[in-house]
Amino acid sequence: MIIEGDNITREEIINIRIEEDLDFEIQQLNFSRYEVEDGTILRILNIPTKIFRLADYDKQGFPEYLVQHKNIVSALVPQELRGEASHEIFNLKKDRVDIIEFIPLEEPFNEFKLGDGTLLRIRLIVNQVFKSEKRNYLGEPIYVIDSLISITRKIPDHLRKNNS
8 A cells, every 4th residue: 555645634644654755856757637627737746755664564565655745737728718827826715716627648658666666657637627817927828737657666576565
């Protein structure tokens, strides 16, 4: 099992037992791309910021990991959607956003080699896209995404706990 760091409950945090804070190298890194109903292309890069090997093991004897991550979002906005920049800063808790339709164009796996030899493959999956009435300093609409990550792993045998 792999725990996604941004979706941990308080109870889970209390029970986490970290074995090692792991360094990692990027093996493959690509944008996920989505087209929203207004013609904008959203490019989203999901980057792990911290990866921990936990002291817990799954039923097959492999260690569990905790992955903290961030999304970097950019939008390729058609010229006709640009307008005047909003005078107030966007506030997700206060400003209205509307759900808009989208289609995934690319959702590639990004690969990271961990300091313990494990290969993590992480794919961003967008659940919903929201659009604000406000605009950024360039006059572009502001988009908000709701997403999760899917993680697969290839763990070296020497990290497997003997279950006998």
